[in-house]
Amino acid sequence: MILSIWYEELMAPALSYLRIRALAGPAVLLITASHGAFRGYQDTRTPMVVTLGFNVVNGGLDPLLIFVFDWGLAGAAAATAVGQWVGALTFLYLLLYAQRDELGIRLRWPAPHTLVPFLKVGRDLFLRTASLVGTMTLATAMAARVGVTAVAAHQVAAQLWTFLALLVDALAVAAQALVSKHLGADDLESAREVANRLVQWGLAVGVGLGLGFWALRPVLPGFFTDDPDTVAALLDVYLFVVVLQPLNGLVFVGDGIYMGAEAFPYLAKAMIGTALAAAVVLLLVNPMGWGLVGVWWGIATLMMGRILTLAGPYVRGTLFAQGTE
Numbered sequence: 080m081i082l083s084i085w086y087e088e089l090m091a092p093a094l095s096y097l098r099i100r101a102l103a104g105p106a107v108l109l110i111t112a113s114h115g116a117f118r119g120y121q122d123t124r125t126p127m128v129v130t131l132g133f134n135v136v137n138g139g140l141d142p143l144l145i146f147v148f149d150w151g152l153a154g155a156a157a158a159t160a161v162g163q164w165v166g167a168l169t170f171l172y173l174l175l176y177a178q179r180d181e182l183g184i185r186l187r188w189p190a191p192h193t194l195v196p197f198l199k200v201g202r203d204l205f206l207r208t209a210s211l212v213g214t215m216t217l218a219t220a221m222a223a224r225v226g227v228t229a230v231a232a233h234q235v236a237a238q239l240w241t242f243l244a245l246l247v248d249a250l251a252v253a254a255q256a257l258v259s260k261h262l263g264a265d266d267l268e269s270a271r272e273v274a275n276r277l278v279q280w281g282l283a284v285g286v287g288l289g290l291g292f293w294a295l296r297p298v299l300p301g302f303f304t305d306d307p308d309t310v311a312a313l314l315d316v317y318l319f320v321v322v323l324q325p326l327n328g329l330v331f332v333g334d335g336i337y338m339g340a341e342a343f344p345y346l347a348k349a350m351i352g353t354a355l356a357a358a359v360v361l362l363l364v365n366p367m368g369w370g371l372v373g374v375w376w377g378i379a380t381l382m383m384g385r386i387l388t389l390a391g392p393y394v395r396g397t398l399f400a401q402g403t404e
Contacts, residue, residue, distance in 0.1 A: 099156035113170035137162030232312035251335030258339025285328025353384030
């Protein structure tokens with residue numbers, strides 16, 4: 080009976096949210112591809128400005144649609160979808176019109192054979208990303224099976240974890256651009272030096288974020304909810320979010336380095352193996368009665384597996400040799 084009540088309580092708004100958000104699927108793909116295009120031109124400022132712009136649209140529509148129009152969770156989904164379409168159309172305008180001549184972009188239909196390398200890279204990145212997102216989705220599903228309070232606390236913790244991790248993504252973007260630039264110029268030594276420096280920065284930023292997040296422990300949970308049960312459940316996994324920040328710093332920078340070295344097949348295989356290990360832990364959460372803490376042990380398994388698989392070729396010194404080949 081209790082299971083049926085919380086299932087119905089979660090499913091209706093969740094389905095409404097997902098159906099609306101799905102409308103922005105093409106926009107997300109366009110935004111992602113546009114980010115890659117500008118990074119290839121060593122331009123990270125334009126994507127930053129566009130991203131800030133459509134997030135302002137999203138943030139401005141949220142209170143209007145959620146509270147003024149009383150759309151609730153559906154309003155949050157609609158605000159995000161509208162913001163993402165604004166971003167996608169802005170990127171298309173810049174690439175295909177405003178900055179086309181400046182960037183040297185020629186509009187033409189690509190020959191089929193020229194798409195083969197992109198399809199291979201796309202396949203590897205799809206497998207990598209699907210494994211990562213699939214693991215995080217499974218973590219949310221396991222938290223939902225623990226209970227409404229658990230999934231609420233999990234969502235807060237996961238969003239905070241993701242937000243802090245994405246702050247390090249700036250270093251990952253720099254790694255992609257700079258490592259590929261030096262490897263493209265056959266400057267192996269500079270590529271190694273840049274990678275080493277970025278790894279150091281990733282670790283330092285991760286440690287700093289973890290310490291800052293721990294310092295905010297007394298006040299941060301209350302910013303999201305005043306429900307005492309949800310706050311208590313969040314505090315149970317708070318330490319995971321803190322401790323994982325240094326790992327996030329290393330992993331995100333490592334991903335950028337490997338992408339800059341075009342080691343896409345290795346990233347896909349490593350992520351699939353790591354995701355399977357994390358999935359085993361997550362699937363044991365309910366049978367073993369581990370609760371929300373068990374869910375976060377699954378996420379920790381994912382991150383520890385990622386750092387170990389990224390460290391192998393990097394420490395052995397074989398990564399950049401493969402990249403130059």
